[in-house]
Amino acid sequence: MTSMLDGCTPWPEEFVDYYWASGHWRGNTLDNLLRGWALQYGPRTALVHGDTRITYAALNRRVGRMAAGFRLRGLRPGQRVVVQLPDVPELVISVFALMRAGVVPVLCPISHRAPEVSHVVQVSEATGYIGPPTYRGFDHTAMAADIAARGPFLRRVFTFEAPGASDPYGGFTTDPSGCHYFPLHSLDSPPEAALALSAGQVAFLLSSGGSGVSGGSGEMPALVPRTHNDYAYQARAAAELVSLTQDDVYLSALPADLNLAFGGPGIIGTLTVGGTVVMVEDQEPAACLAAVERERVTVAALAPAAARLWLDTRSGVGGGTGAGADVSSLRLIQIGGSAPPLDRATAERVAAEWNCGLQQVFAAAEGLLSLTRPGDPDETALTTQGRPLSPDDQIRIVDADGEELPAGEPGELLARGPYTARGYYRAPGLNARSFTSDGYLRTGALARRTPGGDLVVTGRVEGAARLLDRAEAPSGP
Known part of the structure; x- marks a missing residue:
């Protein structure tokens, strides 16, 4: 097997063989x-930024x-x-x-x-x-x-x-x-x-929110190795899940270095299908809403706190620009990141005020994406973070002793799968704390399963070693 990169933890050989045989990994x-x-989409617009348009x-x-x-x-x-x-x-x-x-x-x-x-x-x-x-x-x-x-x-x-x-x-x-x-x-x-x-090599390293490595200003980021194989699969599967096509215009109202914004389906997923990615430096609600109206954005991703600000700005709360912005082009809003999740009142406002679909998402830089599906019942879409992206994602909810909990009981969410890393880059001590002996990522998220099998993420496990969430963090200086 091709070495990923010195300092990385590879998937065990039997998992590699299975992910290839399943068609998840395709070697490009x-x-x-x-x-x-x-070659396929040559003259179509790939990226938009202000007045700049790049085919x-x-x-x-x-x-x-x-x-x-x-x-x-x-x-x-x-x-x-x-x-x-x-x-x-x-x-x-x-x-x-x-x-x-x-x-x-x-x-x-x-x-x-x-x-x-x-x-x-x-x-x-x-x-x-x-x-x-x-x-x-x-x-x-x-x-x-x-x-x-x-x-x-x-x-x-x-x-x-x-x-x-x-x-x-x-x-x-x-x-x-x-x-x-x-x-x-x-x-x-x-x-x-x-x-x-080789597609089995590391394509890039993502930054986790924090790693439990103490620094002068708090937690230092851990580096998450993402291979070409695993990331191409994640972005492609996420694009298929939301029926993304070349007619879609995607706006990321999250920093592009976040997993959800980069490949959930995000930038990479949109390019995979020949759609258009709209990039906004100024992620204030008024600027984002103006971009939605100007570019006829169809899909957007944002954090829960930003969703509330978008709704208030468009409805004119507090005055300022952005009130009454035309968002009729929107067909789907993705809201999520890591804990804390979207509150029900805001979720209900999205459907009522914008007349578009809502997809709740739990996303970790390490890989796991759990998402509601477009055809889910309203109650599922409004109150859960759905189900893992891949049929071969394996998740467990465990207590403090690592014992599996029954449906409905809250515990720490553990995950492994074809696009979830098996370890951080050059961090053996952290890996020993953050991954189980059989390769499950300890996400640090507190979650429970509904009777229907959907995940409800309710917060952080007390004392969790890592802080995965940056979606809510301010992006200013």
């Missing part, structure tokens, strides 16, 4: 899937040229690069370009600061960093330079400036520590021959 890398999407053909072409640029600037297959960008097309382009160059992107929330980013660089031994020079008043390049000076890993910094902005660092410089700085837009070289990459 995400960047190679993009080549196919470009599938242009997206694939830009990814190929940026990948060659990364290689020219010294990045090598197997290396890791931290990607810390707001929700802009360059986030998608750079992640795919790194994968195409054989480099492993490490998706890092734009809200993270020096303690978290430094920790991520140290754990991943990242040789590169992609971020804005400054964003919402915070100097990301100065932070990266300080991390590079402390050594020994970070040696390439790629700065992204929005169109029309100027990079105060100028780019194409080298600091005393030997770290080189390049403008991201300068990575534009003739594409190289495709690398021979």
